[in-house]
Amino acid sequence: MIPRRVRMAVLIAFLGHGLFILAARYRLSYDAYTHMLFANHYAENWFSLWETRWYTGFTVVSYPPLTHQLIASFIPLLGFDRAFALILWVVASLYPLGIYAFSRIFTGRSSAAYAALASAILLPIYVVAHIFGQLPFLASTLLALFAAASLDRYLREGGVHNFLLTVSLYTTAMALHHAVLMVHPFLVQAVIIKNLFNHRDTKTLGFNKTNSAVAVPPRLIFRFLLVCAFSVLFSLLVIFPFWGWGMDQTLQTPIDHLSRHNFLTDPLALAIFFLPLYGPLAAVIPFLVRKWQPRFIGLLAAFAILFLLGLGGTTPLPRLLFGSAWEWLTYDRFAFWACLTLTPFFGILFIRMKKRLRLGTKPKVVPLRRDLVPALTFSVFIVTTLGAWFTPIVFPLQPKPIEMKPIVEFLDKGDHSQWRYVTFGFGDQFAFLNLLTRATTIDGSYHTARTLPELRQSGLGQIDTSYWALNGMNAIIPILQRSGERGVRWGFVNTDTVQAAGLRWGTIHRSPFVPILNELGWRKVETLSNGVMVYENPNALLPNRVTPPDAPPFTSFAWGVFPMLAFVSAAALGALRVVPVQAEWIIRKIHAFVVGLLPIALCFWIYRIAGEFSHPRVYFTYDNALFFLSDALVLLAVVLWVAVQIAKPHKFPLANYPLPVILFFVFCLLATLSTFWSRDWRTTLYISLHFWLVFLFFLSLRDWHKTWRIAMFGLCAGLTIQLVAGFAGFGLQSTGFLDPLTMKWPGTLEPSVRGASVVQLENGFRLLRAYGTLPHPNILGGFVLLALLGPASLFLARQKPTYQTLLLLSL
Structure with a gap:
């Protein structure tokens, strides 16, 4: 406590x-x-x-x-x-x-x-x-x-x-x-x-x-x-x-x-x-x-x-x-x-x-x-x-806040955003401008990651803040000399950096960036409504499109999944240590909500390739490691359930489970062991991990059986989505209406498309079968069957159905 x-x-x-x-x-x-x-x-x-x-x-x-x-x-x-x-x-x-x-x-x-x-x-x-x-x-x-x-x-x-x-x-x-x-x-x-x-x-x-x-x-x-x-x-x-x-x-x-x-x-x-x-x-x-x-x-x-x-x-x-x-x-x-x-x-x-x-x-x-x-x-x-x-x-730590809208509007004109830009004297708020426009810059605020030689050798944190850096104004000259070949065309000068400069005929007030820009041949284009001066680099070359370096699929997958998985595990285990009763109640509710989302996620086959192990004449879904949105939800539900089991002071009660559960466990174990003699251990390991995930998910549903009430609502929503999408696709004789979802499956299919599942009449007329949002009509039929199998089993077992069950059967 x-x-x-x-x-x-x-x-x-x-x-x-x-x-x-x-x-x-x-x-x-x-x-x-x-x-x-x-x-x-x-x-x-x-x-x-x-x-x-x-x-x-x-x-x-x-x-x-x-x-x-x-x-x-x-x-x-x-x-x-x-x-x-x-x-x-x-x-x-x-x-x-x-x-x-x-x-x-x-x-x-x-x-x-x-x-x-x-x-x-x-x-x-x-x-x-x-x-x-x-x-x-x-x-x-x-x-x-x-x-x-x-x-x-x-x-x-x-x-x-x-x-x-x-x-x-x-x-x-x-x-x-x-x-x-x-x-x-x-x-x-x-x-x-x-x-x-x-x-x-x-x-x-x-x-x-x-x-x-x-x-x-x-x-x-x-x-x-x-x-x-x-x-x-x-x-x-x-x-x-x-x-x-x-x-x-x-x-x-x-x-x-x-x-x-x-x-x-x-x-x-x-x-x-x-x-x-x-x-x-x-x-x-x-x-x-x-x-x-x-x-x-x-x-x-x-x-x-x-x-x-x-x-x-x-x-x-x-x-x-x-x-x-x-x-x-x-x-x-x-x-x-x-x-x-x-x-x-x-x-x-x-x-x-x-x-x-x-x-x-x-x-x-x-x-x-x-x-x-x-x-x-x-x-x-x-x-x-x-x-x-x-x-x-x-003691102001930054220049006065700058209204970014005029700069964003300037960069949005014509082809302006195709060129790179730099800012001068904005302070750390220049990163705010980077968030508001798709135009890019050679500057940045995370020094460790930069690769441009002139920046790494400059001793400057940012080009923008060189005004406040030791010997910064001289250090930006080599950078600006090469900026044209980097595609830098625009320069935005904050007038808040204006300072007095003594000349023979008197004193003028100007930004220390201006003499450097003038010396390098930059031309002033205009002054925006927020007071920011816009300079143009006449030596700028249109930047080529930068191709990101190739990265293995597992690298990007791990970068996106492993940290969040660690956080969920630590948060669940930590909460169960500090406030065990309240934490378990919350975790059970989250588990039920996630299970309720699962049927909806199964309607949309959104996936990420976790590993590529291609084999000749084998369709990529059978040998590559694909991580679906539904997999992420199942994994989250399993982690939450396992955390609660770990927090409870008891031994793993496998011996108390019925024979089908024990057989399922043995099957998963043998599937994992087969990795050692498989023709491709990576594919086998990926499939066996999926079996373990399904096994643990099944145990969580068996342990927290009240979750099924929420799952019924998810099944109702999923079945409704498939009914609407199925009738729409059959009526339009096309699945093109699903294109905004940017899913690989089913893609844009029409009766004339080769490989599409159709019903051909005696006169040769072809009818596209209902796909719903799924890759094949047979998968749609399987989804509907599984959605109705659970509610029907309640009637067969002579158990009192819930309102969710009746709603699902009515659909």
Whole structure:
């Protein structure tokens, strides 16, 4: 059960972050529009690995996809802006729960609850969420906290549920953001050391013989190695295209970043990447030098190393650990992680402070001091959090918002969108323009993925923001000199970058981009209604169509399915751990809804090729691995059912099932074993996996038999679709009316088409048989038969039919 203070903390975080989100402060952040563009990519083509709008095209496997896929799931309903805001709101609101779970590893319920309360109004979380806009990083760190707590529970208690939950959390965290890989070792070693000493050792830290050696239980070693092996395996598997892409990468020219500066000599770096990333918790740091119980050694070590890494170039530690790659990393994330490791200590110190106030004062003044000091403490948290609200106002982080509609309209004229463009001085909102137009640019906001040599060697993050970069104006000249051959014809200059320039006859005000553009021969075309100046590159060549690199079908399939599968597994197992009764009720309802959708999905044979194993003279549906929409629904239903079975403390009751179920199990087992002697093991494995999926789905329906009531409604809807489509196709004598659905089957068929299933009369007249929405009339007949077989069986068994059954039979 979640403690009352933790629930209160979640509510405070929901309201606090909600205020920022409803005010759309994320639009002023650095990275929000970048993540919206990635999410928009998946919303338009979930399985596509190639994005054309930046860098003349780049591969999206360069960034773990799960956060963007979650946003993309809501884009059809909310649009990319609101969908991003929704996921950000959910992630930020759950941080108190993550901090509580992490703090409980090392301390008691009360201390952990106060740590959670502090996190609800903790400045660094607000900074990362609403100023940096680093949603994937924020989400992956939250999962890392939950994973550490789950690891601790598994090491103490064991159990299949704890084991699978831990593995799924680590896997999902990796699918959210790859940077989390750098914090896992620190959190894991803190958990291991805590379990080595365990809570039973209450001696304070000291240099004595009792602390010089710690007995390591073999059970602890076995559990750790087991969970470590599976977590690494599935973390590699869930985003294996990313690891394959990363192996081929070389370092670019480093891009200057304030987090790498020396904080002792650069006050600006200190003000941006130290003070906001610790906030009031910086006051906890001096108390860490006191003696702590041995179980805190790992947590103290984690903080110390993360703290030193978070100082960037202030210490030589990043150079020593990362070698030449240290200049490509940013170190604000280490400071953020270090801050989170302080939260358990804050909770402990806060409880001790309350005890001292209660015991060390006179009875008459106890209530006042006992309430005043904690109130002042949390008031400091609130005041510093308000700094995140006023920072973009007092110290603008971005240029003023630009009205994009005139630019979009300009690009939509004639052939303008066939050419590429660049923006100058828009700031990070230039990615917003990329979302509104199909015209492409050589610029972009994800530096790691770019492949153009002139960009990789420039030392610039973006062409657009070179105005604010060190030596940026000179660095864009080589890029613009080659821009014509890249197809760049248009340049949009934000007049907000205008500055005073002294000449012999006086002072003029102009953008620093203008002299460079004039020198390179660019011509000013017009000034749009929003004040943006449009320049044209006379040397532009019409860009050729970029052909995406070939990728194996399984790669794109895995990229689109594996991360979401990991998320569903972790969410289901996690909910069943925290609130088991309520979670099982919700999971059963979702399972029933998914089963109800299944008959409708069977009406539309939408599929994705998961693997190509073609054989001569064999139709591709029989030997290639096809993943249908209906397969996805069955897989989701099975995962939800299996999660509930795992959470229940009982053994697998196969022996209690009737003989037909056992025979089905044996059949699936033999089908899988036949992979070893099959002529093509890939096709056999694919078919056997389908049998296992059907078997588990059957068990879920047998276990949760009330699901059939909802399934009846789905069968009614599916049968109605087939009746309407069948009569329409037969009446029109064509299946062309299904073309807007862009399905491969049945395609456009008419009686004259060779291979179409027809009835030929004596006079030679051909009638196209009813296809419905299915590939063949016989399949339509089978669908109708199966839809009616279940209801009819109720009558044969003399059971009372439901209204859904009567409706289905009437159809």
